[in-house]
Amino acid sequence: MLRLPIYLDYSATTPVDPRVAEKMIPYLVEKFGNPASRSHAFGWETEAAVEEAREEVAKLVHADPKEIVWTSGATESNNLALKGAANFYSGKGKHIITLKTEHKAVLDTCRELERQGFEVTYLDVLENGLLDLEVFKAALRSDTILVSVMFVNNEIGVIQPIAEIGEICREKGIIFHVDAAQATGKVEIDLGALKVDLMSFSAHKTYGPKGIGALYIRRKPRVRLEAQMHGGGHERGFRSGTLATHQIVGMGEAFRLAREEMAVENKRIGALRDRLLKGLSDIDQVFINGDMTHRVPHNLNISFAYIEGESMLMAIKDLAVSSGSACTSASLEPSYVLRALGREDELAHSSIRFTLGRFNTEEEIDYAIKLLHKKIGSLRELSPLWEMVQDGVDLSTVQWAAH
Amino acid sequence: MFAPVYFDHNATTALKPVVLEAMLPWFSQQFGNASSRHEHGRAARRAIDEARNKVAVALGAHPTEIVFTSGGSEANNLFIKGAAACLKPGLLAVSAIEHPCVIKPAEQLVRRGWRLHKLAVDADGRVDASEYQSVLQQSPKLISVMLANNETGVIQDVAALAAEARRVGACFHTDAVQAVGKIAVDFRALNAAGVQAMSVSAHKIGGPKGVAALVLDKRVELEPLIAGGGHERGLRSGTENVAAIVGFGVACELAVQGLDGKRSRLLAQRARLEQGLSAMGATLFGVVAERLPNTLYFALADIDGETLVGMLDRAGYAVASGAACSSANPEPSHVLRAMGVAPELARGAVRVSLGDGNTAEQIEDFLLTLQDTVSKLRRLTAIAI
Numbered sequence: 055m056l057r058l059p060i061y062l063d064y065s066a067t068t069p070v071d072p073r074v075a076e077k078m079i080p081y082l083v084e085k086f087g088n089p090a091s092r093s094h095a096f097g098w099e100t101e102a103a104v105e106e107a108r109e110e111v112a113k114l115v116h117a118d119p120k121e122i123v124w125t126s127g128a129t130e131s132n133n134l135a136l137k138g139a140a141n142f143y144s145g146k147g148k149h150i151i152t153l154k155t156e157h158k159a160v161l162d163t164c165r166e167l168e169r170q171g172f173e174v175t176y177l178d179v180l181e182n183g184l185l186d187l188e189v190f191k192a193a194l195r196s197d198t199i200l201v202s203v204m205f206v207n208n209e210i211g212v213i214q215p216i217a218e219i220g221e222i223c224r225e226k227g228i229i230f231h232v233d234a235a236q237a238t239g240k241v242e243i244d245l246g247a248l249k250v251d252l253m254s255f256s257a258h259k260t261y262g263p264k265g266i267g268a269l270y271i272r273r274k275p276r277v278r279l280e281a282q283m284h285g286g287g288h289e290r291g292f293r294s295g296t297l298a299t300h301q302i303v304g305m306g307e308a309f310r311l312a313r314e315e316m317a318v319e320n321k322r323i324g325a326l327r328d329r330l331l332k333g334l335s336d337i338d339q340v341f342i343n344g345d346m347t348h349r350v351p352h353n354l355n356i357s358f359a360y361i362e363g364e365s366m367l368m369a370i371k372d373l374a375v376s377s378g379s380a381c382t383s384a385s386l387e388p389s390y391v392l393r394a395l396g397r398e399d400e401l402a403h404s405s406i407r408f409t410l411g412r413f414n415t416e417e418e419i420d421y422a423i424k425l426l427h428k429k430i431g432s433l434r435e436l437s438p439l440w441e442m443v444q445d446g447v448d449l450s451t452v453q454w455a456a457h
Numbered sequence: 458m459f460a461p462v463y464f465d466h467n468a469t470t471a472l473k474p475v476v477l478e479a480m481l482p483w484f485s486q487q488f489g490n491a492s493s494r495h496e497h498g499r500a501a502r503r504a505i506d507e508a509r510n511k512v513a514v515a516l517g518a519h520p521t522e523i524v525f526t527s528g529g530s531e532a533n534n535l536f537i538k539g540a541a542a543c544l545k546p547g548l549l550a551v552s553a554i555e556h557p558c559v560i561k562p563a564e565q566l567v568r569r570g571w572r573l574h575k576l577a578v579d580a581d582g583r584v585d586a587s588e589y590q591s592v593l594q595q596s597p598k599l600i601s602v603m604l605a606n607n608e609t610g611v612i613q614d615v616a617a618l619a620a621e622a623r624r625v626g627a628c629f630h631t632d633a634v635q636a637v638g639k640i641a642v643d644f645r646a647l648n649a650a651g652v653q654a655m656s657v658s659a660h661k662i663g664g665p666k667g668v669a670a671l672v673l674d675k676r677v678e679l680e681p682l683i684a685g686g687g688h689e690r691g692l693r694s695g696t697e698n699v700a701a702i703v704g705f706g707v708a709c710e711l712a713v714q715g716l717d718g719k720r721s722r723l724l725a726q727r728a729r730l731e732q733g734l735s736a737m738g739a740t741l742f743g744v745v746a747e748r749l750p751n752t753l754y755f756a757l758a759d760i761d762g763e764t765l766v767g768m769l770d771r772a773g774y775a776v777a778s779g780a781a782c783s784s785a786n787p788e789p790s791h792v793l794r795a796m797g798v799a800p801e802l803a804r805g806a807v808r809v810s811l812g813d814g815n816t817a818e819q820i821e822d823f824l825l826t827l828q829d830t831v832s833k834l835r836r837l838t839a840i841a842i
Contacts, residue, residue, distance in 0.1 A: 059496055066498070066694065078484070082665060083479055087775075090467040093766040094775035095461060098466075128529030128683045129695035159685030159694065166684050175492070258696060263484060265527060265667045265698025284531040284565055285558030293556055295530035296469065298659065298667025349543075367494070374495035443684035455654065 059374045060418045064352060064411030065208050065236060066258075066376060070304065071261040072413065077307040078263065081300035089297045090288060096109075100299040107306025111255065112311040113421060115234075118268050124302055127267040128235035129159040131254035133204075134269055134293065137233045138164045139200050139252065140172055147197030151175045152227030153185060153214075154394040160202050160233055169401040181396050182345035183212040192204075193220060195434070199338045200229045205237035209407055211345030211353025213241055220249030229277060229362075235259055237310030240320060240350040245270060245390040257301070258292040261412060262308030266301035269293075303380045308319030309414040322350030323410050326419050330408060337430055339443075343392055345403060360440040361433045366404065369429040373422055376407050380402070461773045462819050467607050467635060467752060468777055472704070473813075479707045480665065483700035491697045493687070499640040501699045508706025512670060515709035516657065517643035524671045524692045525702055528659035529634040530558035532671040533601075535682045535693065536630045536654045537562040540599055542680035543564075546570035548600040550627075551599055552584050553577055553614070553795035558736040559601050559632055560791075568680060576602065578795050582611035584618060590599075597627045598728030604655075608792045608808055609743035610752025612640065620650035634669070638662035638748045639711030640720075646674050653677045657709075657780035659701065663813065664708030668701035681703060723811050725749040726820050728797040730809060731825035740802060742793065751812060756805035765807055768830045774823055777808045 061069075070078075082102060089104045091097025105119070112119040125131045139148060146427035152164055157214055175193050180186050185203065201223050213339045218401045223230035231252040237243060239260045245253065253270040257263055271292065284295030317392055333352055334340060337358035358366065362392050363377045377389070397405075408422075434440040442449060475619065489497030491505050492766045503746065506520070513520040526532045539624050541549065551563045553575040560575075562718065574592055576695040577617060584602055593837070600622050605612045619629040635654045636642050644655055656678060658669040673679065675691075684692040731741055762778040769776055786798050789803035798806075 061497060063493060063495065063497070064488075066493045067490035068487060069486070070484035072485050075481075075484045079477075079481075081472075082472045084471075086471040088465075088660075088666075091468050091775075091777065093464060093763070094770040096463060096465070096775050126531070126683075126698070127695045130527070130683050132685060133683045157685065158687075162684040162694065163688070256696075260488075262698055263698075263700065266699050283531055283534050283558075284561035285534070286557070287557070289562075294534075294561070295528040296666055298528070298660075298665070300616065300665065301667050301698075301701075364688070371495070371726050374489075374491060374493070374497050376495070443792060 056417060056421055057422060058372045060414075060421065060422060061229050061374045062408045062410060062414070063374045064374050065407065065409035067258050067264065068191060068261045068411055069413065070263050071311060072305050073311065074262055074307045078300040078304040079123065081303050085299070090286065093238075103299060104302050107302045110306035110310040111268055114238060115253070115255075115270065117248045118273060121270050121273050122268045123271055123289045124297060125267045125269055125293055126265055126317040128254045128256035128257070129267040130235065131165050131256075131267045132157070132159040133232055134252060134282050135312050136167065136202060136277065137282055137355045138346045139229045139231065140167050141198045141280040142278050144172070147199040148172050149195050149198040150200045150202070150381070151177060151179050151190070151193050152202040155179050155183060155207055155391045156202065156204050157208055157233055157235070160204070160316055161179055164202075179394055181205060183210045183343070183391075183395055184345055184348060185214050185219070187215060187218055187222070190219060194226060194228070196224070196228070198228050199426060200231065202231040202233065202288055204233040205243070206234070206240060207235050207344070209237075209389055209390065210395070211350045212344045213237075213348045213350065213411070216250065217248055224249040236350070239307055239308065239316045240352065245272075257305035260308050260312050262302045265302040266305045268299060268305070281290065295393065319412060320351045321362055322412070323412075326414055326416065327351055327354050327408075329416065330354055330410070330419050330423060333419070334426060337427065341401060343395060343397065352410045355405060356408070357397065357405040358430055359401060359404060360437050360443065361404045361430060363403040365433060366406065366429070369433060377405060386422060461468040461775055462823065463813070464774055464776045464811060464815065466824070467610075467810035469525045469666065470812055471814075472665060473708060473711055475711065476664055477708045480700045480704040483703050489741040491699060495683045501697070504699055504703050505697055508702045511706035512709045515713045516637070516655075516672060518672045521690075522644070524673055524689045524836075525697065525705075526669050526671060526693055527667055527698070527774055529632070529656055529661075529669045530547050531682065532656035532658070532669045533558045533632055534562045535567070535671050535679065536656065536673075537599070538600065539679035539682060539692070539833065540568070540628055540654075540677060541566050541571060542629070543631070544598050548572045548575045548595055549599045550576055550592050550597045551601045552603065553601055553778040554582060554792040555601065555608050556607060556632060556634070559603070560579060563601070580797050582606060582609045582743040582792070582796050583746050584613055589618065589621070593621055593625045593627070596625050597622070599630070600627045601630040601632065604642065605633070605640070605738045605749050606743075606792060607635045608790055608806075609745045609754045609796075610635070610749035610810075611743040612636070612748060615652060616650035619647065623651035628653050630656070632656045634658045634661055636748065637709070639751055641713070641716055648674055659705040659708050662708050662712040665701045665704040668698055668705045669703070682750050685713060697802050709786050720750045726811055726815060726817060727751065727753050729817070729820050730824065733827070737828060742796065742798065742806070749809050753809045755807055756801065756802050757831060758805070760831060762807050764834065765805070765830065769826065769832070772826045772830060774826065775812070778806065793813060
């Protein structure tokens with residue numbers, strides 16, 4: 055039985071895996087102690103669970119558990135990493151480099167740092183969404199203190215050359231932060247090999263609960279940060295606040311499952327994604343956004359020319375997809391990520407992000423393909439532009455009259 | 458194996474079964490991101506709106522005054538740093554007995570050019586009235602005084618303090634994390650008196666850890682602590698923790714029900730404890746002041762608090778030797794220090810905080826165990842000397 059709407063928005067958030075939920079529930083009910091309570095068994099029990107989860111998170115990315123600090127999510131991790139490092143190292147310089155296609159959590163934080171007197175370079179990306187290393191090298195300055203580049207883009211799923219950027223940063227002694235919210239469970243992350251200093255993680259993009267994330271803070275060579283949340287001195291002073299045990303346990307279990315299952319799972323999801331792509335490829339005037347090689351297997355971002363994105367979303371209500379990232383989908387602005395790839399507004403407007411995940415089936419993908427075929431046909435029949443194109447008019451030569 | 462008795466409700470509380478039930482569907486079945494525009498997302502948004510209403514109604518606030526955060530510490534940090542960021546540096550006053558998540562961010566502001574004054578308290582743990590007056594004369598811009606103290610349970614007359622603060626144009630915040638669910642807390646009334654912001658937390662009232670709120674008069678300007686996406690009217694970015702927010706809503710609803718009955722039950726249990734402790738020669742802290750009905754803070758001369766709670770734990774009673782957050786810290790309580798308690802006595806401090814599920818029988822058994830434990834410790838001390 056097909057359950058509608060079909061969820062194809064796994065980059066916005068994922069369901070908590072039932073195995074994860076099962077592990078969490080005891081920490082909501084009988085094991086409710088405050089992990090900071092040192093005076094009784096209720097506290098020790100939850101403290102032990104927190105440390106076990108920390109090990110699981112560390113294991114997935116080949117880090118030391120002591121390098122993992124809990125936060126309320128990747129947004130907080132990004133804020134802590136960028137503001138914390140910028141403020142701590144501000145004596146060395148005031149220049150920060152990031153990409154135009156970063157998540158809002160990085161971009162908005164950079165804007166705030168600009169108001170505080172830092173100078174931020176927002177680099178363009180290539181047409182395929184990837185960073186050109188030569189462009190990156192050219193942007194480096196003697197006063198560059200911090201670089202922030204996302205591992206996997208949330209809209210187009212492209213994987214940035216993190217290893218190469220890391221080498222360059224380390225050589226120059228620049229702190230390198232990576233937002234890996236969309237990467238865990240999808241790409242191998244080896245912090246033993248990658249020269250990354252700070253890395254942000256989220257649980258709810260990897261089948262864990264919302265409200266919990268982590269920041270990796272390298273110990274060798276040691277990276278220092280100014281804390282952004284002060285209080286009882288939890289998390290070795292990096293982040294104060296009572297630890298949400300059940301959420302932490304959930305993140306640990308979700309990351310453990312990712313480590314054990316990602317190899318098999320990514321193959322299966324990649325096959326589903328390819329099936330979707332193949333099913334849509336006979337539709338005219340369809341454009342894939344972002345590089346298809348350096349890309350996570352679960353993402354497909356497509357522009358359907360001559361279709362207005364909003365009416366498209368309305369027409370395919372049976373599919374839970376998004377036209378940009380969830381965080382910006384409340385606005386009607388075309389995706390700033392697609393615009394950074396050089397897509398015109400029309401194509402950016404008519405783009406759909408399909409992100410597949412653990413619980414999708416072939417049957418669901420086939421349903422989606424059939425529905426898209428049907429709806430795109432009927433939407434284009436309504437489009438005067440499409441009619442002109444069919445009549446052989448080159449739209450770029452048309453002089454539009456203003457009304 | 459016997460189940461230990463939990464007497465540490467000011468540190469955290471067990472989730473109420475009804476709260477768990479309300480939360481469960483939001484993990485694996487209804488899992489949408491509230492910012493998504495499809496049905497999964499809209500369902501999550503509706504659930505958050507409903508929870509926001511519940512929190513608002515329970516606290517006497519308007520739903521648009523509720524800013525969800527990841528915890529009480531974040532709510533306090535958000536107000537202190539966020540309000541300060543919108544003002545030219547000046548004088549900031551917080552009581553000397555605030556939770557570290559108010560004191561520490563306040564201390565951070567000193568590096569940004571603010572002057573910090575820690576308001577003294579009297580021997581009973583209440584903000585010293587005459588000193589408060591003299592601080593007001595120096596035109597503070599921000600003031601934060603907690604509604605009820607986590608260690609002593611002492612309640613401040615926040616409405617009166619805020620009313621005076623308003624006369625000098627100071628913005629007044631109160632940390633009500635320990636007060637909600639134990640005494641009536643009405644933001645509308647407090648706001649009318651001059652309180653412009655209030656922090657509350659879910660896990661102290663039978664809700665989940667990982668969610669809290671800053672209740673904020675919308676006329677107050679705040680810089681967000683966490684940027685990126687503009688959630689919570691731009692005051693707190695980050696994907697909403699739907700399950701926890703739903704749980705918080707239900708927990709708030711339940712916490713304010715039947716407060717009178719709960720109060721008399723807790724007062725009777727605490728009175729019995731106090732009677733027993735006085736008979737053992739204990740010093741009871743803050744008893745002259747108005748206190749939360751569930752909190753009892755005491756010390757026995759020549760008995761180390763850490764040692765005592767350790768032995769009580771082994772005997773099956775979970776109590777605290779100080780605030781949970783700083784339990785790792787061997788320093789005597791800053792609250793007791795501010796009240797002028799001698800360090801030797803403060804080192805003996807033990808907090809019992811009662812809550813749902815505690816019974817008169819548990820109190821009687823606890824007193825017997827305590828008597829027994831104290832006798833043992835005194836014998837050991839005598840031998841050592």
